[in-house]
Amino acid sequence: MIEEKGILFVLSGPSGVGKGTVRKALFEKDTALQYSISMTTRAMREGEEEGVDYFYRSKEDFEKMIEDNQLLEHAQYVGNYYGTPRTYVEETLDKGNDVFLEIEVQGALQVKKNFPEGVFIFLSPPSLEELKNRIVSRGTETETLVMNRLKAAKDEIELMDNYDYVVVNDQVDRAVEKVQAIVKSEHCKKERVASQYKKLLEVSN
Ligand SMILES: Nc1nc2c(ncn2[C@@H]2O[C@H](COP(=O)(O)OP(=O)(O)O)[C@@H](O)[C@H]2O)c(=O)[nH]1
Numbered sequence: 001m002i003e004e005k006g007i008l009f010v011l012s013g014p015s016g017v018g019k020g021t022v023r024k025a026l027f028e029k030d031t032a033l034q035y036s037i038s039m040t041t042r043a044m045r046e047g048e049e050e051g052v053d054y055f056y057r058s059k060e061d062f063e064k065m066i067e068d069n070q071l072l073e074h075a076q077y078v079g080n081y082y083g084t085p086r087t088y089v090e091e092t093l094d095k096g097n098d099v100f101l102e103i104e105v106q107g108a109l110q111v112k113k114n115f116p117e118g119v120f121i122f123l124s125p126p127s128l129e130e131l132k133n134r135i136v137s138r139g140t141e142t143e144t145l146v147m148n149r150l151k152a153a154k155d156e157i158e159l160m161d162n163y164d165y166v167v168v169n170d171q172v173d174r175a176v177e178k179v180q181a182i183v184k185s186e187h188c189k190k191e192r193v194a195s196q197y198k199k200l201l202e203v204s205n
């Protein structure tokens, strides 16, 4: 019996590009993907919930988790920590279920070191001008924070070559369809590997 692990999908890209929007729309489409909820030290925004949007923790608690190696990756982003709890990801993959991470670019690169077999998707804005419009229109940041996020975005776009796929988020529905197509395509690749294995077994019998 071949133990089939799940596939790790990582959606990343600059802040404000629409990662959260695309991820939520994707999960409304009855997907079998398991979303890994991140841990953060940033303040809860209006409308957010503990254990739904993030696990909100103090800086001390977060640093203790880093020390205890409980995070698969972590990054500091515009003054706060963000990280992926390790156990949930590993256990879910081991059960054969796919895991979906939505994280910033530094974290995605760390995951790639530990899980090179993961599938890395870069969500790109149609233009930097449009990215700025989205961050400003979301209205969650002060002007200085908007500038910080745009500056970070320029550095992040340069890292695009580390990804398996680039999805331009021009329209949310189209971006979601492209991510779904990637998921399907990766399942077909996995089938191919599994069926080659089966043929080998038949020959050896
Ligand atoms: N490395 C890492 N980044 C994360 C994680 N969770 C969320 N992020 C990213 O951290 C950045 C800031 O997130 P947030 O404060 O929620 O702002 P928003 O995504 O711009 O609304 C975004 O790029 C998130 O995708 C995580 O677990 N690890």
Ligand SMILES: Nc1ncnc2c1ncn2[C@@H]1O[C@H](COP(=O)(O)OP(=O)(O)O)[C@@H](O)[C@H]1O
Binding pocket: 013, 014, 015, 016, 017, 018, 019, 020, 021, 022, 134, 135, 137, 138, 169, 170, 171, 172
């Ligand atoms: N394809 C799109 N077209 C127009 N606006 C978008 C699109 N995708 C997301 N947005 C808007 O851009 C802003 C940032 O999106 P968000 O999902 O919070 O980004 P991220 O999670 O990458 O930081 C939000 O106001 C969101 O409604």
